[in-house]
Amino acid sequence: xxxxxxxxxxxxxxxxxxxxxAIGWKIGMYVEECFDDFSDVGVAAVSDNDTTMALAHLxxxxxxxxxxxxxxxxxxxxxxxxxxxxxxxxxxTLIWKRIELPQEIRELESELCEHNYEELERYQASLDxxxxxxxxxxxxxxxxxxxxxxxRLQIHNEEGHLIHCHYCGSLIPLDKAWDVEGDxxxxxxxxxxxxxxxxx
Numbered sequence: 369x370x371x372x373x374x375x376x377x378x379x380x381x382x383x384x385x386x387x388x389x390a391i392g393w394k395i396g397m398y399v400e401e402c403f404d405d406f407s408d409v410g411v412a413a414v415s416d417n418d419t420t421m422a423l424a425h426l427x428x429x430x431x432x433x434x435x436x437x438x439x440x441x442x443x444x445x446x447x448x449x450x451x452x453x454x455x456x457x458x459x460x461t462l463i464w465k466r467i468e469l470p471q472e473i474r475e476l477e478s479e480l481c482e483h484n485y486e487e488l489e490r491y492q493a494s495l496d497x498x499x500x501x502x503x504x505x506x507x508x509x510x511x512x513x514x515x516x517x518x519x520r521l522q523i524h525n526e527e528g529h530l531i532h533c534h535y536c537g538s539l540i541p542l543d544k545a546w547d548v549e550g551d552x553x554x555x556x557x558x559x560x561x562x563x564x565x566x567x568x
Contacts, residue, residue: 372503378425387467387495390502391510392422395460398507399449402458406430410450410564412437423447437561446511450564455519457559466510467502469494518558521545533557 371379375393379385403409406427413420416438424436445459468474473494476487502510525543533540535557546558555562 374426374429375422377429378422382421385499386418387469387498387502388418389422390499391462391467392419393426394502394507395419395447395511396423396426398513399458400426400430403449403451403456406432408452410437410452410561411435412439412443412448412450412561414439414443414446419447437563439561445514445559448559448561450518450560452564455517457514457516457518459514459516459559460507461512461514463510463512467498469498516549516559518546518548518560521547521552 371385372393374397375385375389378389378393382389399409400406411423411427413423413436420436420438427433444461446462447460449458451457473491476491479487507513521542523542523545525541529542530539531542531545531552532538533545533554534551535553538554540554544555545552546555546560548558
């Protein structure tokens with residue numbers, strides 16, 4: 369299997385190539401193409417796994433820190449990117465049936481051993497096919513992508529006026545509100561991680 373160079377260096381270091389690593393590389397390349405680079409991009413992931421590791425590796429190979437926020441609470445996406453300059457957000461929600469091994473192959477995992485060559489070969493062939501499919505197909509084949517614009521309201525609020533968040537209904541100061549595609553909301557409903565808000 370031909371592995372892209374940016375991904376190959378990670379494979380060499382870790383000693384294996386997983387479907388999750390391929391997913392991280394594909395998502396990272398997609399985002400880099402959208403934003404030109406990662407210099408002003410906030411990145412968040414729902415878990416610290418091989419996909420997140422591959423994303424961080426790609427970002428670091430491009431010369432950036434590659435720090436990825438892993439929230440403590442649930443989020444409506446799997447991977448989220450926020451361009452601090454333009455306010456553009458990209459959310460990726462993985463389609464699990466497209467990135468998992470077939471059920472009959474997953475059932476082999478608990479019984480795999482070096483002495484059962486047929487099962488090992490069958491499992492490895494299925495794993496290789498899944499990785500190859502992820503690397504060759506577009507990102508939209510295994511994830512839903514949502515793009516939106518999110519900007520802080522440029523309003524001086526010396527009198528402390530409040531406004532209701534369009535989504536959760538909570539009261540927020542006007543100067544702490546965000547405009548997401550015309551809807552005024554709080555930072556949480558805007559999809560932003562707290563650390564990104566201080567950049568504005």
